[in-house]
Amino acid sequence: MRARSRHLERPGGAGFADRRGSTVLHNFAFRSREIKAAPALDREEAKALIDYAVAVVNQVWGQRACIEPRYDRRTPPNLMQIYRLLPRTNCGQCGCSTYPGAFGR
Numbered sequence: 001m002r003a004r005s006r007h008l009e010r011p012g013g014a015g016f017a018d019r020r021g022s023t024v025l026h027n028f029a030f031r032s033r034e035i036k037a038a039p040a041l042d043r044e045e046a047k048a049l050i051d052y053a054v055a056v057v058n059q060v061w062g063q064r065a066c067i068e069p070r071y072d073r074r075t076p077p078n079l080m081q082i083y084r085l086l087p088r089t090n091c092g093q094c095g096c097s098t099y100p101g102a103f104g105r
Contacts, residue, residue, distance in 0.1 A: 028053045030053075037049035
């Protein structure tokens with residue numbers, strides 16, 4: 001696998017995010033009769049991404065006997081932890097403040 005993946009809980013299905021470090025490269029959503037992948041520039045790239053997702057799922061399925069689930073809960077970050085992740089440029093290009101309280105809860 002070229003990057004780390006993380007399972008996402010979604011209503012009506014499941015998904016995972018293909019990550020490199022803290023950057024999300026692609027998101028995948030699995031439903032009963034479809035697989036969605038984003039972002040994709042064209043149909044060929046979307047097909048390649050879905051083929052990649054199927055290969056990852058099949059690889060995980062093949063290793064299911066060795067996988068131990070984690071049942072601990074992750075706490076959401078507090079406002080100061082979010083603030084430390086921001087670029088702190090306050091450039092105003094997006095119209096948003098860089099103050100973490102602007103995100104709400």
